[in-house]
Amino acid sequence: MNRYILSRFLLMIPTLLAVAVLIFLLVRVVPGDIVELRLVLGGSFVTPRVIEAERARLGLNKPLWNQFADWMLGMLRLDLGRSMWSGEPVAREIGLRLELSLQLAVMATLIATALAIPLGTLAAVHRGGWVDNVVQVFSVAGLAVPSFWLGILFILFLLTVFQYLPPLTFTSLWVDPKANLAQLIWPALAVGYRYSAVATRMTRSALLEVLREDYVRTAWAKGLAQQIILRRHALRNAMMPVVTVIGLEFAFLIGGLVVTEQVFNLNGIGKLIVDAISQRDYTLIQGLMLLVAAGYILMNFLVDLVYAWIDPRVSYQ
Amino acid sequence: MQTPGSPARRSILDEPASTAALTPGLVGRSSLTRFLRRYPVGTAGAALIVLMLAVAVFAEWVAPYDPVVVDFGAMFGRPGRAHWFGSDAFGRDVLSRVIFGARTALIVGFGSSVLGATLGAAVGVASAYFGGLTDLLVQRLVDILISFPIIILAMAIVAIIGVGTGKLVLAIALSFLPRAARVLRSSALSIREMVYVEAARALGCSHGRIIVRHMAANVVAPYLVMLTAFLGQAILLEASLSFLGLGVSEPTPAWGLMLRGAAVDFVQRAPWLAIFPGLAISAAVLAFNVLGDSLRDALDPRLRT
Numbered sequence: 001m002n003r004y005i006l007s008r009f010l011l012m013i014p015t016l017l018a019v020a021v022l023i024f025l026l027v028r029v030v031p032g033d034i035v036e037l038r039l040v041l042g043g044s045f046v047t048p049r050v051i052e053a054e055r056a057r058l059g060l061n062k063p064l065w066n067q068f069a070d071w072m073l074g075m076l077r078l079d080l081g082r083s084m085w086s087g088e089p090v091a092r093e094i095g096l097r098l099e100l101s102l103q104l105a106v107m108a109t110l111i112a113t114a115l116a117i118p119l120g121t122l123a124a125v126h127r128g129g130w131v132d133n134v135v136q137v138f139s140v141a142g143l144a145v146p147s148f149w150l151g152i153l154f155i156l157f158l159l160t161v162f163q164y165l166p167p168l169t170f171t172s173l174w175v176d177p178k179a180n181l182a183q184l185i186w187p188a189l190a191v192g193y194r195y196s197a198v199a200t201r202m203t204r205s206a207l208l209e210v211l212r213e214d215y216v217r218t219a220w221a222k223g224l225a226q227q228i229i230l231r232r233h234a235l236r237n238a239m240m241p242v243v244t245v246i247g248l249e250f251a252f253l254i255g256g257l258v259v260t261e262q263v264f265n266l267n268g269i270g271k272l273i274v275d276a277i278s279q280r281d282y283t284l285i286q287g288l289m290l291l292v293a294a295g296y297i298l299m300n301f302l303v304d305l306v307y308a309w310i311d312p313r314v315s316y317q
Numbered sequence: 318m319q320t321p322g323s324p325a326r327r328s329i330l331d332e333p334a335s336t337a338a339l340t341p342g343l344v345g346r347s348s349l350t351r352f353l354r355r356y357p358v359g360t361a362g363a364a365l366i367v368l369m370l371a372v373a374v375f376a377e378w379v380a381p382y383d384p385v386v387v388d389f390g391a392m393f394g395r396p397g398r399a400h401w402f403g404s405d406a407f408g409r410d411v412l413s414r415v416i417f418g419a420r421t422a423l424i425v426g427f428g429s430s431v432l433g434a435t436l437g438a439a440v441g442v443a444s445a446y447f448g449g450l451t452d453l454l455v456q457r458l459v460d461i462l463i464s465f466p467i468i469i470l471a472m473a474i475v476a477i478i479g480v481g482t483g484k485l486v487l488a489i490a491l492s493f494l495p496r497a498a499r500v501l502r503s504s505a506l507s508i509r510e511m512v513y514v515e516a517a518r519a520l521g522c523s524h525g526r527i528i529v530r531h532m533a534a535n536v537v538a539p540y541l542v543m544l545t546a547f548l549g550q551a552i553l554l555e556a557s558l559s560f561l562g563l564g565v566s567e568p569t570p571a572w573g574l575m576l577r578g579a580a581v582d583f584v585q586r587a588p589w590l591a592i593f594p595g596l597a598i599s600a601a602v603l604a605f606n607v608l609g610d611s612l613r614d615a616l617d618p619r620l621r622t
Contacts, residue, residue, distance in 0.1 A: 019461050029477060144549070144603035146556055149595035152581055159585045255466030259557045263581060273469065274561050277476040285476055289465070296464040 019293040027282045080287040085279045090287040101268035105253045111192030120203025142197025151190040151263035187264045191256040202245045206238040247303035251296040359611020365604035373420040382410035384417040384570040393587045403589035406579040417570035425555040429489035430547035437497020445505035462495035475563045485564045504539045538616040545609035549602045556598045572598045
């Protein structure tokens with residue numbers, strides 16, 4: 001088992017390297033020179049000499065392989081380069097905002113899981129009944145309603161009913177938990193709802209599949225209570241696909257945060273991505289894309305580990 | 318009342334029942350009515366889509382106002398007889414902008430879904446057909462691209478190619494491509510082993526002919542299921558990207574764009590600015606999603622939940 005974990009962990013390195021190569025090339029496919037594009041976008045007239053100097057400063061006059069080696073060597077020292085816009089180190093720009101977005105992602109996941117597993121179970125148990133229908137409508141709607149619009153509706157609701165606006169500045173959970181939660185609960189709900197819709201559907205269909213199994217029928221025949229059959233026999237076995245969905249959606253939460261952070265004016269990773277892309281800050285985009293991909297690869301790894309914990313039959317040889 | 322220009326109207330629906338029974342899927346009257354009866358929710362979704370298409374096509378006649386004409390006398394006008402859905406920060410009619418927004422949403426939605434699904438299908442089927450090293454390399458590339466959320470991928474492509482309606486279609490299509498390739502490859506893998514593919518190869522058919530005539534023709538069902546799933550997502554993506562200012566640009570009416578700026582800043586003073594475009598997005602995505610679910614159940618019984 002430990003050997004499996006280690007080899008699985010080491011396998012992430014070549015994958016991440018491949019991702020890095022792809023991102024590196026993607027950024028350099030840009031028609032025209034990055035520097036030229038960025039300086040001219042600024043609207044001012046620039047002489048070729050300024051452009052040349054800027055290219056030398058950013059190391060863009062070196063051969064491609066050399067630039068890539070520089071980037072990789074920097075990464076080993078946790079140095080992702082400097083933002084082309086602010087001049088700050090990319091790692092610092094990301095670090096400043098990571099806490100907020102991570103907390104938001106964790107909260108959204110907790111909300112989604114707390115909603116999805118009971119709702120999905122209820123729907124599966126009462127298949128075809130009105131409970132099932134209500135849950136289905138709830139989850140189908142969750143997939144259709146954009147999370148940023150839901151966020152706007154929350155703000156509208158709070159303003160009109162309670163004349164209340166969530167705090168606008170971020171306070172760390174460790175400094176003032178009350179102010180922190182008052183600010184982040186709304187975006188977490190907006191993102192978590194959509195997330196829960198995906199997980200609810202998965203819980204329902206996985207559970208329906210398991211409930212058809214022979215051992216569940218046997219359990220019924222033994223005269224076990226429904227509660228026990230569900231908890232011991234069915235849910236545990238239905239959890240695998242649910243864990244996959246929850247784990248991988250967690251890595252994809254950044255997609256939802258991109259828009260929702262904008263609505264709530266939160267200075268998180270999502271907003272940083274939008275800003276980096278609007279300003280064509282290529283070093284920053286490069287670093288952020290790598291972060292997103294690394295998050296996904298890491299979640300994949302963690303999901304595999306959770307499998308073993310849920311299902312003892314999974315053995316890693 | 319037979320209009321001279323429409324003989325095609327007869328062809329599909331009036332096929333004799335015997336051939337309809339032989340053709341799987343949704344062709345033929347009996348299976349169409351069966352679909353309508355068995356999937357009332359999907360049918361309602363389809364009806365809503367037809368309505369949206371009609372409104373989008375005839376937007377000029379349906380909309381009460383020009384969607385881009387600014388009227389400073391009607392700034393932030395409440396919904397009423399003059400403006401059913403109210404008017405925005407520039408006095409533009411919200412109803413008209415929602416109607417014309419349907420056109421943008423459907424153009425981008427259909428354009429990017431069809432383009433992305435088709436390119437992806439081509440890559441996936443070709444990858445499955447050639448196998449070996451080609452397949453391995455393509456699949457590794459697909460694996461990497463799938464590790465990005467679609468919206469992040471689309472944003473990165475926008476960063477490279479720029480903003481605008483046409484480029485948005487391309488950006489969304491390219492972000493769908495790896496997912497489409499993954500799905501269609503797995504469907505095509507089993508077909509590659511079929512005797513008729515081997516026979517075609519033995520007869521000396523070219524790779525291109527085998528891929529198009531024998532393999533692509535047999536993955537139409539999963540292709541359609543995937544396409545409808547993409548449509549809802551594409552509309553949501555268009556709205557999200559436009560909302561972020563990375564999609565359709567002003568003054569083109571687009572639902573996501575309407576939710577940007579004043580809709581958020583003046584949400585209490587003019588809630589109609591936020592409510593109606595959001596409802597339009599939700600309804601459109603909902604319609605495509607429920608139709609997609611029903612189509613999946615009808616075309617691919619193995620996936621039924």
